[in-house]
Amino acid sequence: MVHSSILWLTFQVIVCISSKFGVYVLLFLLSFIDFIPFFGLLKQLICDFVKKENIPLEAVKTTGILVGRDTRPSGESLLEAAKEGVSSIVGVVAIDMGILTTPQLHWMVRARNKGMEASELDYFNQLSGSFRCLMDLLPQGNKTNEMHTKLIVDGSNGVGGEKLEILMKMLTGLNMDIRNSGKEGVLNEGVGADYVQKEKVVPCSFGSADVGIRCASLDGDADRLVYFSCLANSNKIDLVDGDKILSLFALFIKEQLRILNEVETEKVEKYHQAHLGVVQTAYANGASTAYLKQLGLEVILTPTGVKYLHEKAAEFDIGIYFEANGHGTILFSEHFIRWLEDRSDKLSLTSKGSEQQKAALRLMAVTKLINQAVGDALSGLLLVEVILQHMGWSIHQWNELYEDLPSRQLKVKVLDRTAVVTANAETVAVKPLGIQEAINAEIAKYPRGRCFIRPSGTEDVIRVYAEAITQEAADDLANSVARLVDQFLGFSSSH
Numbered sequence: 001m002v003h004s005s006i007l008w009l010t011f012q013v014i015v016c017i018s019s020k021f022g023v024y025v026l027l028f029l030l031s032f033i034d035f036i037p038f039f040g041l042l043k044q045l046i047c048d049f050v051k052k053e054n055i056p057l058e059a060v061k062t063t064g065i066l067v068g069r070d071t072r073p074s075g076e077s078l079l080e081a082a083k084e085g086v087s088s089i090v091g092v093v094a095i096d097m098g099i100l101t102t103p104q105l106h107w108m109v110r111a112r113n114k115g116m117e118a119s120e121l122d123y124f125n126q127l128s129g130s131f132r133c134l135m136d137l138l139p140q141g142n143k144t145n146e147m148h149t150k151l152i153v154d155g156s157n158g159v160g161g162e163k164l165e166i167l168m169k170m171l172t173g174l175n176m177d178i179r180n181s182g183k184e185g186v187l188n189e190g191v192g193a194d195y196v197q198k199e200k201v202v203p204c205s206f207g208s209a210d211v212g213i214r215c216a217s218l219d220g221d222a223d224r225l226v227y228f229s230c231l232a233n234s235n236k237i238d239l240v241d242g243d244k245i246l247s248l249f250a251l252f253i254k255e256q257l258r259i260l261n262e263v264e265t266e267k268v269e270k271y272h273q274a275h276l277g278v279v280q281t282a283y284a285n286g287a288s289t290a291y292l293k294q295l296g297l298e299v300i301l302t303p304t305g306v307k308y309l310h311e312k313a314a315e316f317d318i319g320i321y322f323e324a325n326g327h328g329t330i331l332f333s334e335h336f337i338r339w340l341e342d343r344s345d346k347l348s349l350t351s352k353g354s355e356q357q358k359a360a361l362r363l364m365a366v367t368k369l370i371n372q373a374v375g376d377a378l379s380g381l382l383l384v385e386v387i388l389q390h391m392g393w394s395i396h397q398w399n400e401l402y403e404d405l406p407s408r409q410l411k412v413k414v415l416d417r418t419a420v421v422t423a424n425a426e427t428v429a430v431k432p433l434g435i436q437e438a439i440n441a442e443i444a445k446y447p448r449g450r451c452f453i454r455p456s457g458t459e460d461v462i463r464v465y466a467e468a469i470t471q472e473a474a475d476d477l478a479n480s481v482a483r484l485v486d487q488f489l490g491f492s493s494s495h
Contacts, residue, residue, distance in 0.1 A: 063092045066109055066118075068100035070159040070221060071182055075099070101159050101222035103376030110373040127379055128170040130369035134386040135173045137358050137365070150175045151385065152215045154203045156192030157185040160222025160377055167378060174385060179205040193219040193226045193326050193377070201235045208232070214395040216384075218377040224326040225377035227384070229395050240399050243280075243288035245384060246322035247401050249330060250278055250297055252387045253318060253366070259359040260343070274336055277316035279309050282427050283324060286450050286467050291402040301425035304454065306375070327375040332367045340364055405448060406471035408478040410464040414489040417455035420462055426454045435488050442480045446473045451481050462489065 065086045069075030079096065086094035097108060097120070104123055111118035153176060155161020161181030168176055180191045180203065188195065191203040196217040202210075203217060210230045215237075217226050227240035257274055277298045280289060284301075292299050302308035306327060313319025317336040322328025340363055347357035369386075371379040388398060414420075421431040429436045429452070443449040451466040462485045466478035 064095050064112070065092060066095050066097050066105060066112070068097040068105045070101075071099060071162060072187065099159060099162075101163055101376075101378065103221075103223050103371050103374050103378070104163070106373035107371050107376070124167055124170055126368055127167065127382060130365040131171060131382045131386060132173075133365040134362060134369065135389070137362050138386075138390055149389070150177070150213050152177045152179060152206070152210055152213055153381070154179055154191055154196070154206065154215065154217040155181040156203075156218050156220050156222075157182045157187045157189070158192070158218070158220035158222065160218040160220070163222065164218070164378055164381075171382075173389070188220045191217070193217045193224040196228055196237065197226050197239065197241055197325055200237055200239055202228075202230050202237055206230060214388075216381055218381075219326070222377040223375045225375075225380045225384075226326040227395060227398075229399075238396075238399060240395060241324045242322040242326040242328055243285050243324050243404075244399065244401065245326065245380065246278065246280070246320055246328060247288060247291060248384060248387055248398060249322075250276075250292060250320055251295065251401075252390065253320070253330070253363070254295060254297065256359040256363050257318075259355050260363070262356060274317040276318045277313070277320070279313045279319060279321035281305075281309065281323060282425055282452050282454075283465060285324065285404045285407065286448070287402045287405045301427065303422075303426050310374075322375075326377070326380075329372060329375050329380070330366070330370045331372055337367055340367075405450075405467045405469065406474045407465065407467045408471075408474045409466075410478050410482045411456065411461040412464065412482050412485045412490060413461050414485065415460065416489070417460045417462060419489055420453060420455045422452075422454055427452045429453055432488050435484060438484050438488075439481055442477060442484065446477050449473070449477055451477050453481065453485060 067079060067082050067086065069079040083094040083096065086092055097105060100108075100120065104120060107123055108118040108120075111122065116122070151174065153161070153164060155164060155178055157180045159182070161178055164176075164178055165181060168174070168178065185191065185204065189204075191205075196203055206215065207230070211232045212229065215228050215230065217228065218224070224242075225245065226242065227245070228237040229240075230237055254276060257276065261273065275298075277300060278292050279300050279302060281304045282301055283304065289299055300312055302312045306323070309321040309323070309328070310331070313321045313331045314333075316331070317333050319331045320328070321331075340360060344357065344360040344364055347354065347360055351357055366383065369379055369383055370376075388395075391397075419432055420429055420435075422428060423430050429439065435453075439451060439453070443451050446468040448469045449467065451464070453462050453464050455462055464478050464482050464485065466474050466481060468474040468477050
């Protein structure tokens with residue numbers, strides 16, 4: 001057991017090093033491993049990884065490693081250390097991209113690997129151009145009052161606020177006020193998407209004057225986004241989290257696909273039916289999952305972690321994934337994009353100005369506006385804003401798509417977290433024997449009850465998530481299952 005854990009950990013480290021420092025490092029490690037008998041299995045793991053990712057090991061060219069930093073004072077020295085480390089590897093060149101958000105750097109890596117221009121200006125131009133296209137395609141007659149069009153953004157005192165200020169100068173059609181942009185204040189201290197989503201209170205610089213206005217919050221490196229509205233006479237908020245952002249995106253894309261595939265006469269050929277899928281983890285609120293299924297969408301659950309969500313979303317023509325914390329994106333397959341381009345070209349010749357052509361153009365613009373490399377708060381924010389204008393919705397109308405079920409999360413300290421083994425995307429505990437049956441018995445006591453347990457990835461605790469129709473019921477269910485975990489695995493079970 002220990003050997004297999006060390007083997008897997010070592011493999012993960014090598015994959016991480018290779019992904020950052022190029023194929024030459026991978027070749028070196030493969031040659032070195034032959035001299036260590038224990039690592040024969042490790043070499044096989046690496047070879048399988050190389051095959052799966054289609055990494056060429058012959059005729060390797062010079063590898064470029066893109067590096068960037070955020071606005072923190074430590075960034076400059078860390079960047080120089082990274083560049084020095086990269087330059088010490090033969091055949092590898094460090095390319096300094098400057099001060100960036102994390103998603104910007106991911107976007108640039110993807111763009112370069114696809115043979116596209118990949119500067120920060122290219123990033124801004126692609127986002128602003130596709131946003132402008134979607135704004136030009138807004139339905140005629142949509143009207144929203146001034147309060148509904150105004151947006152106040154909490155920049156988390158990080159790099160995202162600074163970049164959003166630059167991007168805003170390239171946009172029209174948005175009435176945006178950016179606060180906590182990093183000029184004053186401390187990164188993530190009483191601000192940011194993580195703070196807003198977990199504490200459900202207004203961030204610094206927001207107050208009673210903002211009641212009724214649509215607000216959004218980025219996290220420190222701008223890869224997460226949540227929306228909220230301030231409540232009167234309170235520091236509490238109405239949160240619009242990643243589940244609601246996913247639902248908004250899914251609703252819009254489903255509608256555009258429906259319009260695109262409308263057949264006006266029986267003589268017109270049936271068009272490609274895109275395989276649209278939504279990917280969530282078990283932590284997604286059950287009300288969101290039920291809503292998405294009511295829309296007729298295919299909903300898939302994966303284990304917790306963006307790597308699982310992203311990988312599963314890539315299996316669809318259009319895959320949408322989000323976590324409740326606001327991290328997520330939309331992936332479009334190359335096959336679907338080629339089909340969409342061809343469809344758009346044909347419609348421009350035969351049905352120019354038709355609703356079908358507009359739907360095709362909207363979808364094409366979304367493929368460019370959304371950052372398909374990783375969750376990106378800046379691109380996600382622009383897509384939310386243009387969809388709300390397309391729908392003619394206020395934040396309150398958006399938030400009323402469904403009502404979240406009350407939930408509670410707890411953690412229980414245990415002697416050995418590996419004693420819990422889960423299946424079905426972490427929704428069922430198969431070990432220890434008997435615990436799932438006991439959990440099921442507790443769930444049955446509560447209307448719309450749902451509960452699961454999973455081991456922490458970092459500490460000896462078991463995490464408990466529970467939902468029910470009232471907050472009191474969710475709390476009771478979580479506490480009763482926590483007691484079960486303690487009985488089966490906690491310190492009391494060792495006596």
